[in-house]
Amino acid sequence: MSNKIMTDKQTGEKHCRCFKRCGGCQLDEPYKDQLERKQQKADRMLSKFAPVNRILPMEKPYNYRCKVQNIYGLDRSKRIISGVYQSSGQKIVAVDDCFLEDERAAPIVRSVKKLMKDMRIPPYDIRSGRGILRHTLIRTSRSTGQVMLVLVTAGAMLPAKNNLVKAMRAAHPEITTIVQNICPDGMPLTLGERDIVLFGKGYIEDELCGCRFRISPASFYQVNPLQTEKLYSCAVEAAGISEGVRVIDAYCGTGTIGIICAKNGAEVTGVELNKSACRDAHKNAELNGLENIKFCNDDAGKFMQAMASKGEGCDVLIMDPPRAGASREFIGCAGRLAPQKIVYVSCKIETLERDLKAFRREGYKVTYIQPVDMFPHTMGIETVCLLERNGEKNEAH
Ligand SMILES: C[S@@+](CC[C@H](N)C(=O)[O-])C[C@H]1O[C@@H](n2cnc3c(N)ncnc32)[C@H](O)[C@@H]1O
Incomplete structure (x- = not known):
């Protein structure tokens, strides 16, 4: 049996007969209800850290996957x-x-x-x-x-x-x-x-965001370009990029966020485990005529540990880990590098909540939380958080 999409003539909302069997969508309800559901989840899980902004919606929540x-x-x-x-x-x-x-x-x-x-x-x-x-x-x-x-x-x-x-x-x-x-x-x-x-x-x-990116078959690249521009703009703005700011872009994929920061004058080091994505990141720096960004093909945790043991530092750490979130090692070393700001871009709210607690123990306070609806009709919530250094490590939390 093949599927069929039906469009509600009055609301324009679409429904798919494959819903449930295919698993691609998890929500079959009006888009405004989906947004409300996601907002409530974000509030429930994250408002203990800081006020949660309203989720940024899509204007037309269809045909977004690239x-x-x-x-x-x-x-x-x-x-x-x-x-x-x-x-x-x-x-x-x-x-x-x-x-x-x-x-x-x-x-x-x-x-x-x-x-x-x-x-x-x-x-x-x-x-x-x-x-x-x-x-x-x-x-x-x-x-x-x-x-x-x-x-x-x-x-x-x-x-x-x-x-x-x-x-x-x-x-x-x-x-x-x-x-x-x-x-x-x-x-x-x-x-x-x-x-x-x-x-x-x-x-x-x-x-995206005025920069050009090459994408190879195996490289990670965000699947919703319209919302990605909003997501990256929030992340770069939260980072407060200015000329000469030293940025680490951890889990950088094809270098996207770091490249946008470098275009705004930052001195960036990107770190990425996937070889193909890292190769693309190098090419992308060239494609955008940037010399103030370099990339390292390594595990982000190991990279941070090497930096911490050499006593190196950075002003801003941007991190966009996979769904599993960051490792303990990564968070511990980030605490030792002690950047003034950490911008955490997350695609899974449960691991974000866990990692924000761990960062709190490292002496960071969450000051900004912005959910973005990158995946309409699914339960996925993408979130940008800003963490600012507020003092000594706190084991009590
Ligand atoms: C959610 S994606 C973000 C990529 C990029 N920031 C973007 O917006 O396109 C996570 C990236 O982390 C990479 N990755 C996964 N585990 C890693 C690790 N242990 N160390 C470094 N990179 C890792 C993946 O290959 C993927 O490119």
């Missing part, structure tokens, strides 16, 4: 389907259209399915280990119009590769690059180490 991933399989009649794994197992839920995704993605996925059939490219079956195409990743940019298609295969073999690329380009002139990524094993939707560029540059470029 990163779209699809798994391929066969239905009972052996027809090729695309979609996502059911939240409760390995069965594929067919999703032909999704109101979270950039509208350019679904027609590309339809063409991939048609060409798989025409060119006899079987979907990879996770149970038997047979087949070729594991999934596709589509990345799009609204600002530059560029589109990347990544075909993730189980092995190096991709039959009729040249014809496939030719046909995809003919059907979708908007695609600016096509990459084959080879992923022999690993969790669903992960990428392998090896990329083969089949067409174009092998990456796309996007613009």
